[in-house]
Amino acid sequence: MIRPLLAAVLLTLTCAAPAWAADNPLVEAPAGRLEGRMSGEVRAFKGIPYAAAPVGDLRWAPPRPAAHWDGLRQADDFGPACPQFRAPPGGIYWAPPPPMSEDCLSLNVWAPAKAGPKDSKGAPVIVWIHGGSFAGGSSRETLYEGTKMAGRGVVVVSINYRLGVLGFLAHPELSAESPDGLSGNWGLLDQVEALRWVQRNIAAFGGDPGNVTIAGESAGGLSVAYLMAMPSARGLFAKAILQSAYTTSAPELKQASNGTPSAEASGQALAARLGAADVASLRAIDADKLIAKSAFAYFPFPTVDGKLIPRQLVDTFDRGEQAPVPLIAGFNSGEIRSLMILAPKTPLTAGAYEKTIRDNYGDLADSFLGLYPSRDMGESILATTRDGLYGWTAWRLAAKQTAAGQSAYLYIFDHSYPAADSAGLHAFHGAELPYMFGNINRAGPYWPAIPQTPGERAMADAMVDYWVSFATTGRPKARGAPDWPAFGRPGYFMAFQDVPKVSADLLPGVFALHESVVCRRRAAGTQPWVWNLGLAAGVIPPKAEGC
Template sequence: MTSLLNRVARTAAAACIAGVLLAGAGRASARPEIPTVTAPAGAVRGRVEGDILSFKGIPYAAPPVGQNRWRPPLPAASWTGVKDASVYGPACIQPTPGAPNVYSDNLGATSEDCLTLNVWTGSTHGKAPVIVWIHGGALVAGSSKERLYDGARLASEGVVVVSINYRLGVLGYLAHPDLSAESPAGISGNYGLLDQIQALRWVQANIEAFGGDPDNVTIAGESAGGLSVMYLLASPLARDLFDKAIAQSAYMISTPELKTARFGAPSAEGAGSALALRLQAPSLRVLRGMDPQTLTDQAAMSGFGPFGVVDGVVLPRQLVDVFDRGEQAQVPILAGFNSGEIRSLRILAPPAPASAADYERIIRERYGDLADEFLRLYPSSGLAESILATTRDALYGWTSERLVRSQTAAGHPSFLYLFDHGYPAADQAGLHGFHASELPYMFGNLQRTPPRWPRIPAEPGEAALSDAMVDYWTSFARTGQPEAGGAPRWSPYAADGAYMAFRAAPEPSAGLMPGMFALHEQTMCRRRAGGSLAWNWNTGLASPVLPPADPACR
């Protein structure tokens, strides 16, 4: 049924485009007219890409430059005439690339004037569901114009796809006492997150002109994009701007607080003040006068780590506390992670000890009464794999299951997945199910991967898996229920712990990694109760000694 509906939607979209673009008085050789849309923000002229219309580089906020650096975003100024929207805008400023890796790609020009978005649509008529994509990159790097994120294939299934840029690194997440002092709310940081919220406001005001339904918006992102999805779920400022959420490889880590050092991290303002000292910048005037690329590179080399800030306004409290109190957005969620997350992120895993005996000794010293369960899940007999699995589960596995548990408990059917797919080039490189490897499949962009990405074979099985994932993702955006023609039913997470495993094909399953969630939930709870330890990648061999059992941690 879903496949039939998808074919009907594609046929209708093609017919609408033919009508809108004036194929040229019946002449077969006539070229279609370039598509123009007049939205409340202004008129834009895009491109025809097969059966899809694309509009790229549309400004959704004023340039955050000069005295607007480190201020909440302002709406973009309206324009007269028709703005060209045929090419992507520049990526936001990010650190100068180092040694290439599997994710490296040429993003072209970067700029502080980067707050733009892109739209793909099958028709400018009607009210199609909307997916707003938030790119990953550790809140440091990345761009909406990465080839993996081309939205044409998703749009061919009858949804409108929007991808956004947002401020990164020190330009997007610096907190500082002087910045807080000049803020009417007395806060600073979270500028990149506020950009995302401004983009969602733009969608509410303008997406209907592109054929989208502002009352059926799904936010979606992977890695730091998944973290951003959780921040948006937690932020009161984003309430009512979206209706569903997709979090891929998200990580519900502890987050710096604006004025208080907690959970092993300095206050966000304190970290900002320390950075200014290292940069020999005695005032905001000096900081705002620095070249943005130089500032970004020097901040990165100084160890500045961009995170959201618990400021009581944009982010009211720690993510785990927001979800435990039921204060998050009350929407369905689709969430999951990949079996080989850390295979391409080995910097997040601690080095192996000299022997299996050393491994067991360290784990017993660090985990105390939880050590037996830890060693059952991550045994010394498979030391290398256990180290990778520990970090994977503490960051991504635990987070994914926590999200669907929280939303299910709140009465919103939610869906869990594990991407455990391999193919020859990835498996030969030791990258089975690596971080972000689901993206070409769920975007339908198997041949749009970065240069060093293991090449996906052009085989029917790969295309079939991608088609199923595209169907599941767009169906969830449409109705809140992921469905795919000819593929198994994806049951919502419930008492049996239902999830979908994506291997050679979708496989309905239940009871993901028994004991995994409970162990990492207990670890987080004890650290939170103690107040002095972070819960993130300091896990397993890298874990500090855990606090003893606490009555608050059942």
Template sequence: MIRPLVLTLTGAATLWLAALAPAAAADAPVVDAPAGAVKGEALDGVNAFRGIPYAEPPTRQLRWRPPVAAKPWTGTRDATRFGPACHQPPSRPGSIYAPAETPAMSEDCLSLNVWAPADAEGAPVFVWIHGGALSGGSGSEAMYDGARLAAQGLVVVSINYRLGVLGYLAHPQLSEESPDGVSGNYGLLDQIEALRWVQRNIAAFGGDAGNVTIAGESAGALSVMYLMAAPSAHGLFHKAIAQSAYMISTQALRGTVHGTPSAEESGLALSRRIEVRGLTRLRAMDAQTLTVQAALSGFLPLGSVDGQVLPAQMVEVFDRGEQAPVPILAGFNEGEIRSLRFLLPPPPADAATYEATIRAGYGELAGAMLERYPSANLDEAMLATTRDAMYGWTAERLVRKQTALGHPSFLYYFNHSYPAADQAGLHAFHASEIPYVFGAAERTPPHWPKIPDTAAEKALSEAMMGYWAAFARDGVPAAAGAPEWRAYGDARAYMAFDAAPVPGEHLLPGMYELVETVVCRRRAKGDLPWHWNVGIVSPPLPAGDTGCP
């Protein structure tokens, strides 16, 4: 229930306060939610509520334990300011993804933000999960401001979740503490707890708890897939949007799988590298010091297959049809790797070396690899190889698998750029679609290539906001004055976003089949990961007598 905050004052006191704040206090919206009352900020037809706690603070004593739902509070909580970000290493100086200012950080970071139309009632809910390699980012980043999406008729929620070593450390001693005998996946459990909060509270903000879409980009899209695979998240959402997801091989809690040491082994190795042994000492460490030391030591935060939160490899869950049975909108960008060149190996000396290396690694599939990724332009070949292995294959796999479950699903390809991005060699780079989805062209980070303030750019953003909002509302993306976006289906339909939306069929013919074959053979072999160890750094491809294409 939303009500205005009214101050009851008389005489001179009323006039005095009115002079200090002529409209803000009187217009501030208050929501009486089951969690407690919150006072937010009235924007232009949208109410914003920031920094709402959804879980108890995971302080040092509660570090590396599943989240506990926040206790209801009494009185009215000020929700006009964002909560602190979860602990994360500092951004690389000059990175296009680095925010203007380093955010305040705390272990008490499990909060969320809500933007809702002032007259919302039974509105679809859009829950945004930020990216950042599960090691950085927050729901308060300026690009994720939900006001313009909310103006499309959505209740928009952005969340924080534990990151890095604090969110994804597994360790034998932590598993011993757990009644389920597992550890790790704490950041994922935070996301699930946030979705439970939405189920309990979002109706008070005008949202429909029976029509929730989870959405995210990069690690946020990885999280979307984790949530689709996690049985305890099923029923908490009803649609999914995955922007630049990557269905990489997943570490097991115990035992080496697909060439990757177990999550518990990685936790023990981290403890040795930073020379801090035992949970007592790890919990005694300053949170930011531990976060930075873990990152510098090479700790890679990822979910782990523990048989509880994540029951199996994502590819296996989706192959068996055990993922959440929901429609999905998924896609990727043409230039994903242009801003992620650290994922590329050093280039070969010349075209002949490239071709010889591909033939040695891919055997009878080398011809198909060289046809799809020819040596005429080595840089473009390497960029496309890694892009397709991580993002392109994943996007098409997601829509294929959800289509097989009987849910209309939608594929996109973002190939839009503009002068500043092209001049920087960043045509359609990783995450460059986000400002268009959120209507946030003027809210990008300081080193982001500046989006021009033109009618064409605004029109593309309006179309994308319309498509995304319609999908969240009805399960079918549609935008006023824009082309029909057909479901993937038998025609393998997709929508390309270039200067404007352009529908097409059969995106990058042969790409999906080629990568699927490589992944399938590596899966069957059992001791090889699949993701960025492709192209000229591919290990010899296992033989084709594995039941794979």
């Protein structure tokens, strides 16, 4: 903590205090001079470059800090999104396609009007990492607008990072270009560079670089877990929030493992599919064409390379080598209701369901069927995937961080409203986002409409309070709502239902079952985890020592 605090002091001494007019706030940051816009009592600065454009020979290379600019830079609009597949309209997560460019490594800052380097320590900082399966999304999405949070006294930063094949491609030639013999993980390296920018610059906006919370949902939550595991990110943040993260097995850089080809082999296979004889040929392909041709032929994911990501996340957390910071981790009760592609097809009969489970789970089948019975196969299938992918991850993160001597706070989001329930989407994947950002009036065109009622506003107020309080002190509290106890030995958790409610021992027996399955797969080393669950599990390896 000493180095970030020293950085804050030095920036306070060397940076001119920000001056702003009523409509056009000005900031003199180490990166350069910026002019933003006011939104009530919040200053907004958008589209700030934190790294050089990764084009040409810089495509598939570590990010380089953006050059200092001279003169006054307008920061009144979001930067372009990183190149990604343009989905057709209709899905609940759909938004109008944003401008896109490979020159996309920018971030946005929302800061309280009264926060500035004149304050002794500065305001807490929340850095938001968007989701989208490492293939889509951007910091400009309306749900992530930071005004409501910043109005509670924190500085909110949202970032772009490289996606898809441009963000995660590994290839032997790319590894040969690296002094460390590594490739892939470009998007995660972007996130680290953004955090370094925050350390250098956020004091000029009134933020405390010694009190940074990294937060994200879905692939953003998984990114937070990887940042906790990356030595190069150590010291760049003080707290972590992981919403609907999933600690699946990751490919290794140079060798097949856990039933998955090496990342370099996957990169070579994609190059062959694209007719590219070498990396130079890949770099010559237009970004839009590259994304279009690889969108359904390449699965972007972080790579275990032995240095940037030393080992599988479960191994890092088992060894207690993750960042020693407090965390919030949780998931939604209806995660899979909007992600039906992850749910196996329901069998025609209960007997067929039970037979497949017994064939797959062997001596664990009775435990599985007790938790996920055949009498309601549809709901059991949804719960299996939810619990093994998102629930087990959140529970495990809370348990491992508690074992490491840090405060951990577990939640389940089980709140819904008529439009979502009538669409069969009770507490679906991402449903918490409008509430924790305080933006229940800013959901997308196909999002089930949230009623603007006192009850919905109260839930949003409580969640914003909990998140801001945690970022400020490491302890989540909310006005007019129960204190959120740390996970601890009883396994306390917060259930966001009609109102926030505290309980203990979430889903008894569920996480122990999934932990046993993952333990056996890790010991065997021949199967990935945890996409393959329930009816799609295949034969689970026999019991191993320690499992």
